[in-house]
Amino acid sequence: MALFAGTLPATAAELIHDADHYILKAQHGEQWAKDDAAVNARLEEFKKKNGGKSPNILYILIDDMGYGDMGIPELNGLRGYETPNVNKFSDESMRLNRMYTEPSCTPTRCAFMTGRQPHRYNMGDTAVDIAGFGLPAKEKTLPEVLSEAGYNTTHIGKWHMGDIKESWPHNQGFDYAAFPIHQQGQLTVFNDDAAKEGVAVSIGPGQYNDRFTKDKWFRPNPAAMVVGCEATKGGTVREVHMKPGERWTEKKYEEMNQRYQDQTLEHLRKLAKQDKPFFLQYWPLIPLSNPRATTDNYTTPNGGTYVEKMKKLDGWIGDILEEVDKLKLAENTIVVIMGDNGHFTKYSPGSGYTAMIFKGGKADTTEGGVRVDAFVRWPGMIEKDSIVNDIVHVADLYTTLSVLAGAKDKLPTDRLIDGVDQSALLLEGETKGRRDTVFIYSGPKMEAVVKEHIKLKVPGPGENPIGAKFYDLQRDTREEYPVSTEIGAWGGAEMVRVIQRHMVMKKKYPDTDADRGLPYDGIENLRPETKAAVQAFLIKNKILLEQKK
C-alpha cells in the first residue's frame, strides 16, 4: 500500500473509497477542492433561503426499466407508448446519461442503501421464496445517515433485501415503512391467474395435478408467503392484506400497487407538514406485471404487459409530481427518478420491452443489464433539461445525497464506500464527475470492468487472458466488436492494474457475509400456513447443514 501514500485518506474522518478514486484524486485533487467549495457555497445559500433546512429527497426507483424507455419521446414512439410525465420531468431535470446500476434488483437496492457494492457483504443475488438472509444490520444505510442529520424517513413499496428482520426497512433506518417481503417474481407469477395464463406452471395447490408429487417442499406454497407488511421504527411489524387461508391473486397485486401509490401520496402530505426535512422513497412494483388478467382495455399501441403498466405508472408519477407542486415542495425537494437495472428480457417480447440500444438485460453484465434512465431534479440548483455523460454508479447517490443533505459527517469512515461524491457533477455540470471506473459484478464474481468508454469482459477461469475482450462502448454500444487488437497491448496491461488495485483494497477491507436468521421472525400476525412453510424451510436447512458436515 506504500504506493498510495499521501493520497489515501489522511485522517480517520475521511471516507475510504476504492483504489481508482485515489488515482483520480492524485490528478484532480486541487480542482476537486475548488469545486467542493463552490458546491458548499451553493448548498449554504440554498439552506439560507430554505429557512435553514436541508432539501427534502424524493427517490422513485422503477423496476427493470433499462436505458432509453423514459424521457426520449422519439424512442417512446418506436416502442409504441408514451411516458409524458416522466418526459416532462426529464425536461426539468439533469439526465445522468451514464448511470450504472448493479445487474438486478437486490444488489442495486443494496448499493443505493449502503453506498457499497453488494459483493462486499454477499448480497449480490436476488432471493425469491423463503431464504433466511438479508441486508446486514451493521451496514449503515442512507436513511440511517439522514436520520442522524435530522431527516424524517419513509419507505413505500418494493424492498427486496431479505426476509429476516434485520434487513427490513424499519430496522434499517426508516421511521415508517410499507413493503412486501416477496417480490413480483412471487406476486405476479405464483398466483392462480398466472397459472391459468401459463406464466407459471405447476405451482401451488390446485394449480396442477399433483398425483406424482412426492416432495411437497419442492414447490413454494404461494399463499403461505408473507407479502405486504407495515412497520414503524422500533415498533411492530404486521402483515396486511392477507387473511389466513386466503389465496394470492393478480387482483390483490393490483390492490397492493394502488395502496403503495396512495400511501406515497398520503405520506408525502404528512411529511410536508413536518418541521424536519424528509427522505421519502417510493419503489413501485409495477411496471412488472406478468398475467394479463387485470388489464382492462389496452391503452398503448404496444400493449405489452409491462408497457401497459408503465403507462399507468407514468400517470401515477405525474400525480405524485403534481402533489409535490400543490404542496409547494418543488423548489426545496431533490427528486430522483431512475430504473434499477435493465429489462427482464425473459419476458420479452410479451412484456413489450426488449434490449434495444444495449445488449442484454437484467442479470446480464453487458450494458443492457446495468445502464438505466436516471433523472435528478432540483430547480435552481441542478441545470434543467441537461444531459451529463460522466460515469455515475447508483452507489454514488448514497454519498452524493448525503452531501447534498448536509450529512457528510454522518457517513461511516470505518469501511470502504464505493459511492463517490458526485455533488459537483449535479451542481456544476458535465465533466465534473469523480468516477471513471465501474466494477460490474454478478453475485460474487467480477464479470466486467468499465474505465472511461473502454469495457473489459473479465476472462473466466481457464480462459486465456491474452484473448480478453475489450469493447469501445461509444463506437459499439452493444458490445459486438471486440477491439483488443487496437487497445489490447496498452489497455490490457493498464486494466490489469486497475483490477489489481481493486483487489488490494478488497484484501484490506475484506468482504463479509449477509446476515442470516429466522425468516419472518418478528411478524406479529403470521398465518398458520406461513408458520408451516417456515417449519419446512427450517427442516430443509437443518438437513443441508448436516450434509455440509
Added chain:
Amino acid sequence: MALFAGTLPATAAELIHDADHYILKAQHGEQWAKDDAAVNARLEEFKKKNGGKSPNILYILIDDMGYGDMGIPELNGLRGYETPNVNKFSDESMRLNRMYTEPSCTPTRCAFMTGRQPHRYNMGDTAVDIAGFGLPAKEKTLPEVLSEAGYNTTHIGKWHMGDIKESWPHNQGFDYAAFPIHQQGQLTVFNDDAAKEGVAVSIGPGQYNDRFTKDKWFRPNPAAMVVGCEATKGGTVREVHMKPGERWTEKKYEEMNQRYQDQTLEHLRKLAKQDKPFFLQYWPLIPLSNPRATTDNYTTPNGGTYVEKMKKLDGWIGDILEEVDKLKLAENTIVVIMGDNGHFTKYSPGSGYTAMIFKGGKADTTEGGVRVDAFVRWPGMIEKDSIVNDIVHVADLYTTLSVLAGAKDKLPTDRLIDGVDQSALLLEGETKGRRDTVFIYSGPKMEAVVKEHIKLKVPGPGENPIGAKFYDLQRDTREEYPVSTEIGAWGGAEMVRVIQRHMVMKKKYPDTDADRGLPYDGIENLRPETKAAVQAFLIKNKILLEQKK
C-alpha cells in the same frame, strides 16, 4: 382486378398507386378529402403571403446515417459526439420517426427522384466501378416535375444513379449539377492513402506487387475513373479536378467535399435572388471517409472515421442553415434533412457507428438497413419540435413535395407511383399518414413486408411458408423474437393477401429495365486513362454478350 372497382383511379388524371393504397382509400377516402381541403387551404394561404410563389425546397440527404444518430442528444452522448446543428434543426422540425428508405444508396436516391421503388426499373443494386447502366430517361423525376411547375432546380454532391449520360442530373431535370460519377466506395477506398492504411488492398498501380497479375482488367484503375463533373441542362458535361495522369488521393476527396459545400452555399445565394422558387438538393459525400490520412486532430470523444466527419458535416449544415436565415429564406423554404439508409456496418466499429436500436445496417432489410433519421422544417406550416410515428417511405417525398409545390398536376399518371401524398401528415400532424405498408426489396427481391408494426420476413425459395417469421416492431425493434405463434394464423393469411395485391399491380404495371449505354459518353474532356478503361470495359462486355448467346 374487379375487386378494386370503384376504388382504383376513376380518371386518367389520377395517380396510380400500389394496391394497399386503395384498401386504405376505401376506408378513409372521405376523411382524406376533408384533409386535402384543409391542406389546400393552408397552401393557398401560404402562397398568398409568399407573393404568389410556392415554397422553395432544400433537400439534404446524408449518406449511411441510420436511425438515432441525429436529433437525440441523449444518444449523441452515448456515441461520444455531438450534432448540435442538426439537433437544433430537429427542435424546429417535424421528425418523421418511421421514415423507411431502401436498403442502400442507389435505390433510395432513385425512389426519391422518381417516386417509384427501384425494383420497378431494375435500379435496386448499387453500382461501383464502370458499369454502363443507370436511371432510365423515361422516369419522370422530381426536378422534372418541379421544373414544369416553374422551379429552378440544382443538384450538388453525390448522385450515384449511373455512369451513362441518360442517368445524370442535368439530363434528369436539373438546371445545374455538380456531381461525382463514382462514389465513396471508389473515392475513399481506391486511393493511395487507403492502400497504406490497409482499407483497400492490391488495387491500382504501385499499390501492390503485381508480379503474378495476369488479368489487368480484374482490378479497376482508380485514377482512370471519372470523379467530379459539372453540367448544365441541355449543355455540356466536363470532368473537373483531375488532370491526365493524376492520381486520386484522400486530399482530393477532402477538396471535393469542401467544393460541394462551397457550391451549395454559392448556389443557395444565387437561387435566392431569382424570381422563381427553387429546388436545391445537396447530397454530401461525407460523413463517409475511410482513411484517417486527412483527420488532423480528433474533435470527438468517439474519434471514429465517420463520426469525426459527421461532426464536420453538422458544422457545414449549420453554415447552410445560417445562410438560409441570412438570405431570409427560412419562412418560405421547406428544408428536409435525412439519412439515405442504415450505417455501413462493414466499417464498424472503426467508423464510430454500429447498429444500435435496430438490427443490421446498409444492405440489410432488417430495420437497421431502412430506418433513418428524417426531419422536415417549414416554419408556421409544419409543427416544430414534433414527432410523427406514421409510416413514411422516401418515395412519398416525391409526391408530397410535388403537392406542397403546387405541382401535383405535373406528376405522371401513366405509371404506378409508390410514393403517396403525405402532405396531410406534414401539415395536419400525427395519424394523418396515408401509408401502413412498405415492401422492402433487396435488389429485385422482396425480402420483407411491413404493415403497421408487424413485419414479415418473406420466406426464401425452399423455405416452408408455415414457418414464416413475423416480428412485432414495437415490442422488438431488433427483430429477434419471431411472434408467429401469436399472429401467424391471422397475420399470415392476411399478409399473403397484401403481397398478392402487390403482385397483381406489378403484373398490371410490369417492371422495366435500367437504361444501358456507353459509360462516360458525352463527357467532353475524358482523360486517356479513362478512355482505356472504357475500352477494356467494352471488350469485357462484348465477350460476355458472346458467352450469353
